[in-house]
Amino acid sequence: MVHPAPRRRSFFQSELWLHLALIAVALFSVLPLWWAGVSSLKDSPRVFRDLSPFSWEALLPTDPSLDAYIALFTKTNFGRAMANSAFIVIATIAGGLVVNGLAGFAFAKFRFRGKEALFLLVLITFMVPFEVIAIPLYILIQTLGWVNTYYALIIPAIPNGLVIFLFRQLYASIPDDLIESAKIDGASWPTILWRIIVPLSKPASITASLIIFVYQWEVFLWPLIAANTPDLMTIQVALSLFQQEYQTLWDRLFAGIIVSVLVPLLVLIPLQKYYVQGIATTGMKE
């Protein structure tokens, strides 16, 4: 008996259809960034010539040059905005690891009254998206006199429920004996923290740093309202302004887009494992 069915089944069982689906989805994910990348290597007249009427050359790097990138860093304040964002990222990571790491340790290892309630506070604060309190936070920052200062961009971002949670998860797996025996040997708390706890903190520190980095690199609404001066402008705010300023200089816009994506990508790709584990486990596991 000759049946067409087994043939068809073997097609579906072969991995061909899977690869076709994967290629289609991967193409859709990457095509916008690919287009931005190749266009950033052309000059604006060329970008427009390839687009209207549309020719496939719009998707190919023809006569690539870095002129748009040079213009981006010499003729606009993009470099300054990038440095601002980098500074804010580094300062928030430095403060965030210390402040939230210590709190995570206290939640993981100490018995104290009101712990449940305080931990609920931690959970709720990381589930409430920041955007919703941005407007009233501005009123508070105004009272503190921090509008248009780096303080406004850094300090409110340091206490972070998600990072406390991450550290608590890590420290909960450290046996109490390790700490108690050091205590019996006469070690002080700073010694215990520095000699025993800090060396064990690497995985959570990397994950937390990545989460803080992505957050501060991408944050938009808060710097837009809290520190919107040319000197303090962050990378996202600068890019959102470019769109109005450089309506005819698309090569420059594309170059800015590519730089803003490349920086986190270069950090995330080698450390992907930590980032993915971090966001997946904080989502699902208590």
Place this chain on the structure above:
Amino acid sequence: MITLARRERFVLYIMLGPAILGLLLFKVWPIVVAFWQSTLSFDFRRQATVFVGLRNYVEILTDPIVRDSAKVTLVFNLIINPLQVMLSFALALLVVRPVRGVGVYRSFLMAPIATSVTVTSLLWGLILNPSFGLANGLLSKLGIPPQAFLTSPSQALASIILLATWRGVGYWMIFFLAGLNDIPQTIYEAAAIDGAGRWSMLRYITIPLLKPVFAFVLVADTAINFLMFAPPYVLTSGGPMGSTNLLMYEAYTRAFTYLDMGHGTALTSLLILIVLAIVLVQLRILRAHSSD
């Protein structure tokens, strides 16, 4: 668990203090500020800020612009959240099997994650540009006439759903991938021996076991999409004809464009209440899951 001696209590305060005070000051206190400010209004005759009780709320809730904005936000969320959940689950199913080159595919799918919502908006604004955009260029090759996209009242919201989904699904896919990897392979092997096909395994094993992941992703995604701000700010200013005037953008324009803090914070307070309700659902899901 370690119990600190009385003379060592200060260790606890030093370790916990900065974080807890910081959370209270920068995350909780603003909520109090929002509710307090929302009861105030500037009286031009008396040239002073006066207490007006719930008047700002009444005015906000009866304002036709806010009502339209609420409608837009509702439609946006009713479409984008189920869409993103389904697509990110489908993507996770595609890349969970160890086919050749799966690592490369996974990295491609995650590339949009490195693109912020702001930059996504900017990039898709260029893609969807009616005269020079890539989208109309590709459509022209298929013989389809150019579309207005973000400049059309009937297409603008759909365009924002498209760009937000492009950016979001790779992120939510990570949660489904983690969930799929937690399902023991032996369950599938046993089902295969019983003669179960691929679809019935999906229907009777995978989806039921991933129920907590579905619930978590749906709720967490909703909390984020509910407060979507950058696309209307960067691309449409809420237009054309209010068709993309999402509530967070409306709250922002009230507070910072019209400098009307009373109504801006009244609207914000309502958003806070809705988000807190979403978060409570999220907490229940986490609790139910962790007590398994």
